[in-house]
Structure formats: C-alpha cells, structure tokens
Amino acid sequence: MIITESEVDAALEQHAYSSARVGAVLWLRRDLQRTSIGLGAQPGPGGGGPMRASRIAAVATSAVVIGVLGIAPAFAEGGYDSSITAWLPGKDSSDWKDNNRDSVSTSVKFSGCSVDNGRFTYAGLQLKKARAGLPDPVVNRDNNYCDTSSFGDKAAGTYYFHYSNLNGQDTGVAFLSVRLVAVRY
C-alpha cells in the first residue's frame, strides 16, 4: 500500500501529540519525501529496475510510518478501525463511548474513498451524541474530503457519526465505499 503525502500530513496532524513523537515522525516524513522525489524523478522504464526499486522503498517507508503512527492512538482512550461498503446518505456509524479521560480530539479519518456512480468529492459527516429516549443532537459537522475530520475534545457520552450527504447531495445517487475508517476519541 502506498500512502500519499497528504495522507501522511493528515496522520501527522492527528497523531503528533508529543514533541518526541513529532521529531520521530518528521524524520520519517523527510525520508518519505526523499523517496517520493526519487519516484517522481524516475521515468519508469516499463516496470524496470530503478522504478521498481523506488516503489519498493516507498512501500517499505510507508509501512514504517504506519507502524510508528500505529503506536500513537495509545494516547487516545479509545478508537476503532472499520470500513464502509455501499452506503447511501442517511447511514450511521457504529457508536462509541467516550469517557472523556483525556483531551484527545475526536476524529474520523477516511482513506480510500470511492463511489459507484459519478465522482467522490466529499462526504458530509455529522458527529452525533446518542441520548436515550431523546433525539440525538448534531454536535459537529464536517465535509470529509477523504481525509481527517477533527471535532475537538468532547464531553463524556456515547457518539457516532452520521453520513448525511455525498458532495452536498442527500439523495441516494451513488453508493459510497471507504477502505479504512479510523475513529479516535
């Protein structure tokens, strides 16, 4: 899996909690940029040697970045990774219980977004708070351009996100799929 620089940036924003971690991550990022520059500079002689070597290096570096960032959510009190398959607007995510034992910003990160009809620009998301026997209020909204929606540190409670629209349209004209949905709270 090749991760793009924008995905790395989003991950950095989301996970760079301590200065020590920032240092490690920045070092890895420089390494990734070097590798990316190498990739771009290679004309790619039909799947030949140098291109292939660079690509393998990019994959290896990406794996290291993911491995390091994978440690970061230990700072959040909780989270889960999931995926979305063929959702129409109106669907809700699984819910989660935030005990507010930390000051982590609740975030929903999308990677690998696609639709079966037309084109994906953004998914309209609403962070909602579950209340027994009462309507669930919308706490925050964000248009997710296949990146990270950060909603800030939340009060204790049970939350979920609601998929409200595709590219601003709430009518079901296309099914949305997202390869990785990473929720942290």
Ligand SMILES: [Ca+2]
């Ligand atoms: Ca929390």
